[in-house]
Amino acid sequence: MIRSSRYFVTVMGIMALIYVGLLLAMVWAHVALVSGNPQSAWSTLTRPEIQQAILLSLGTSLLSAVLSVWIGTAIAYLISRVRFPFRPLVDFLMDLPIFLPPLVVGVSLLILFRQTPLSRLDDLFGIAFQVPAIVLAQTIVGVAFVYRTMKATFDSMPVRQEELAQSLGCSWYSAFCKITLPQASPGLVTAAAIAWARSFGEFGPVLVFAGSIRGRTEVMPVSIYLELNSGNLDGAVMIALIMVVIAAIVLSVTRLTGGVQRGGVRR
Amino acid sequence: MIRPAVTSLILAIIALVLIFLAGDRQRKIQPLASRPTLTVLCAAGLAPVMDELKTAFELEAGRRVRVAVDYKGSAQLVALQRVGKTGDLLIAADTHYHQHLVEDGLCNAPVEIARQHPCLIVQPQTIHPESWEDALISGKFRTSIPKSSQAAIGRLVASIVGNNQYRAITNQATVSRETVTQVASDVDQGVVDVGITWNTTAHQFPRTCTLDVPDWQAHRSSIGVSILSSTQDRQAAESFVKFVTGQSARAILKRHGYSSAQNDAVEAQP
Numbered sequence: 001m002i003r004s005s006r007y008f009v010t011v012m013g014i015m016a017l018i019y020v021g022l023l024l025a026m027v028w029a030h031v032a033l034v035s036g037n038p039q040s041a042w043s044t045l046t047r048p049e050i051q052q053a054i055l056l057s058l059g060t061s062l063l064s065a066v067l068s069v070w071i072g073t074a075i076a077y078l079i080s081r082v083r084f085p086f087r088p089l090v091d092f093l094m095d096l097p098i099f100l101p102p103l104v105v106g107v108s109l110l111i112l113f114r115q116t117p118l119s120r121l122d123d124l125f126g127i128a129f130q131v132p133a134i135v136l137a138q139t140i141v142g143v144a145f146v147y148r149t150m151k152a153t154f155d156s157m158p159v160r161q162e163e164l165a166q167s168l169g170c171s172w173y174s175a176f177c178k179i180t181l182p183q184a185s186p187g188l189v190t191a192a193a194i195a196w197a198r199s200f201g202e203f204g205p206v207l208v209f210a211g212s213i214r215g216r217t218e219v220m221p222v223s224i225y226l227e228l229n230s231g232n233l234d235g236a237v238m239i240a241l242i243m244v245v246i247a248a249i250v251l252s253v254t255r256l257t258g259g260v261q262r263g264g265v266r267r
Numbered sequence: 268m269i270r271p272a273v274t275s276l277i278l279a280i281i282a283l284v285l286i287f288l289a290g291d292r293q294r295k296i297q298p299l300a301s302r303p304t305l306t307v308l309c310a311a312g313l314a315p316v317m318d319e320l321k322t323a324f325e326l327e328a329g330r331r332v333r334v335a336v337d338y339k340g341s342a343q344l345v346a347l348q349r350v351g352k353t354g355d356l357l358i359a360a361d362t363h364y365h366q367h368l369v370e371d372g373l374c375n376a377p378v379e380i381a382r383q384h385p386c387l388i389v390q391p392q393t394i395h396p397e398s399w400e401d402a403l404i405s406g407k408f409r410t411s412i413p414k415s416s417q418a419a420i421g422r423l424v425a426s427i428v429g430n431n432q433y434r435a436i437t438n439q440a441t442v443s444r445e446t447v448t449q450v451a452s453d454v455d456q457g458v459v460d461v462g463i464t465w466n467t468t469a470h471q472f473p474r475t476c477t478l479d480v481p482d483w484q485a486h487r488s489s490i491g492v493s494i495l496s497s498t499q500d501r502q503a504a505e506s507f508v509k510f511v512t513g514q515s516a517r518a519i520l521k522r523h524g525y526s527s528a529q530n531d532a533v534e535a536q537p
Contacts, residue, residue, distance in 0.1 A: 048292060055285050055288050059282045107350070231455070233452060
């Protein structure tokens, strides 16, 4: 290795070391605080409302991830393969939930479902401040992340094979199902993992649109907020640790299924 | 296409089962889940006392009514109520917040349920400051203060010490927070030495010390309850107001460090 290359790799290594070290130190700080007062932390876990929040978090984030993958993938394929008027505008709009402050997403949903004719829908089905509001708030943001991942995946795939299949009598739908989707499956798994992780940790929009109602719309990030407001830092940190453990498990499963490490396209 | 569709379907079913289990758990721990629900929009700092009041009310109401509490910062509750127009009752950290909604016709005039006063909160091992100026302006201590624009206590303290002094406190502060609980938490965790908080918030952090400032004690903030115009069950809402202003609620509030108009009158007697 020539000398300049060694410096280059060393600088990158130092940067990686600092960042990974910081992340590990953060987790260690959590563990240290919890181990300092294990009884208080454990008693938080045994509380029924916290157990309910864990179940609700897992359920809503999983449902949001599934919905996000379907919607995000469909739009990403459309934008990647079909030319139509206002395509750049749709592409821009899909990024809105990513760069808007999360609270704004929540406020926008609340205005939409409480101040516009859509409020009739809310009156009929009970969306705002109920479980559907959690799923909707999580999905709105999740779709944007799936879209970004899947568009990059579809853009990097050659169109030639799809065209070839169509020229041999395959319908567009069949070509998508039999050629495009299998090739894009690693990207799909990555997108699903990102959507799930984002939904699992979603706080701002959920707080505003679904409320922080104990026993009704309390997901784990809301539990952390409520515990901090009650002055129970040990409890808040314990819930955060559980979130880290659950996220680590899901990420490991995703890696085992080949989504994250292989990149977006199966060759 | 079939494989992703089947996988999605299985995951969606698992998700729905988990959501159902969460709901089922709620029904088990709250047998009143199927009963009419009163939604109370409550200041997040009042969470510990409110949880207790809620349980006591449900028991006193003979479990006919269930109470769901939505906790947020008072200013946030008021702002979102203007948009959301939902819920039955509002309990903010200061009756000042209710006035905005009263003017808009979104709630009735608040009924006072408790009082609290600003104080200093310090770490036990910290050398106690001689005065609030020494604590907050001298620069000898690291301080955490509530923002006067967002927290009721910030506005109250600014009105007591004067805007110029509060500006000096703000300039000297290590950190400015949106809520008093964050300030108290800063002191509790040793992030700062001194903070400004309510006496009732300090009560939630037993590892800290409270320093009452004589000039500040007389300036009390009133916590009030209002019935929102969006209520679907005015009778139940009125019964809740009656409960939180009653004897048993007063005892719970007192246990959490809150005083009431009645208690203050008794204290004022020679």
